[in-house]
Amino acid sequence: MTKSDLEDRIVRYGDLIPCKTAFIDAHTPGSDQKENFTIIGGGVSESPDQHVHIDIPHGFNIGAAGQPPKCRNSLHNHRTAEVFFVLKGRWRFFWGRWGDAGEVILEEGDIFNIPTNIFRGFENIGTDYGMIMAILGGDDAGGGVIWAPQVIEDAADHGLVLGENGKLYDSKKGEKLPEGVGPMPLLSEEELAKVDEPTAMQVIGGYVRRYNDLVAIADKAPAKVIGENGVIRDKPGFEVDLITRKSATETRHSHDKPSVLMPVKGHWRVEWDGGSATLAPGDTMSVPENLAHSAVPSMTGEAALYHVVATDDPAGATWRGN
Structure with a gap:
């Protein structure tokens, strides 16, 4: 693509x-x-x-x-x-x-x-x-x-x-x-x-959830912010992850549903077979389903990005898990 x-x-x-x-x-x-x-x-x-x-x-x-x-x-x-x-x-x-x-x-x-x-x-x-x-x-x-x-x-x-x-x-x-x-x-x-x-x-x-607390988790590995096993345990029909500089990887991955990348801090370079783009805070990118891609910070300094992908859970009332 x-x-x-x-x-x-x-x-x-x-x-x-x-x-x-x-x-x-x-x-x-x-x-x-x-x-x-x-x-x-x-x-x-x-x-x-x-x-x-x-x-x-x-x-x-x-x-x-x-x-x-x-x-x-x-x-x-x-x-x-x-x-x-x-x-x-x-x-x-x-x-x-x-x-x-x-x-x-x-x-x-x-x-x-x-x-x-x-x-x-x-x-x-x-x-x-x-x-x-x-x-x-x-x-x-x-x-x-x-x-x-x-x-x-x-x-x-x-x-x-x-x-x-x-x-x-x-x-x-x-x-x-x-x-x-x-x-x-x-x-x-x-x-x-x-x-x-x-x-x-x-x-x-x-x-x-506070940004600084999530960063402390996401610096070790991408933080599952909202999801069945998330920091906020919920199944609202989508999952939200936070990725930081320390947990970003150039290894490409894909999803069977469209996903969305939303930088909150820093500039991020998104790469896929056939192209690349740089995102800044406030930009929103929709990644097609089954497209292998990666996202890593493109400049020095603080960098964090929210990632959203749909799940098969019904988009109804929030799940008040324990």
Whole structure:
């Protein structure tokens, strides 16, 4: 496979196309400056303006959120796994019906495998524009986003209505719900009572891992971060590894499913029969199934890379293993 054959499977950080109208809180003060990126897969955007960079099915979706300081993403829920790692900045993640059940602060490289069936939100608490990279379980990412009722109500006050068809309508542009399409119904009190509200100790202890701790493991051998035998024991339909300079190898390998390389630190040279490419933090590369390849740092200094590959496990609720 030649280098040109893979050019369409590499998305450079500088080429990412943002969408500022992706979700229902796009006009809500405090959330109206966020940018959403769909890198691989259809994602969960509610807007036709969302650009999809790579639409090849992988068994999971890759996306990103970019936000200036003090900008937040409103409380929502997913039916499948949602995993974030911090690429740039300092972020506060919070969860619960009203966002007050618990919170955690994440720094660059930290990873958070957010449990399903909880309302979660996040905000950039750094001093510069920040970016978090996301992995969503399943090719259809669970069928969309489930919003906390107050988010839908606040959005309506600022001109955005979410239809029961999962699409947004902006009254500021003269749009209205099509005939026969009603507004997305609010969750009932009975439905809300079934949504989990885990404590900070339960979430942080089970689903958050710090970059420096993972590096200490990955310097010995590639670290299984998320997986049945991972540091975070889960089976969300994909596995995540961390590879560092010390555990990288020039020995080529392949997978029977497409895999994704996402550098978090340093520059990485990816080689395969017929070509090579260099990736930087923020770049995303989709490697075809059964393509033998290797990835090693191409420059001196700190180097770490997250690797994602689908498994045969269903992309449903996260597995709360012991």
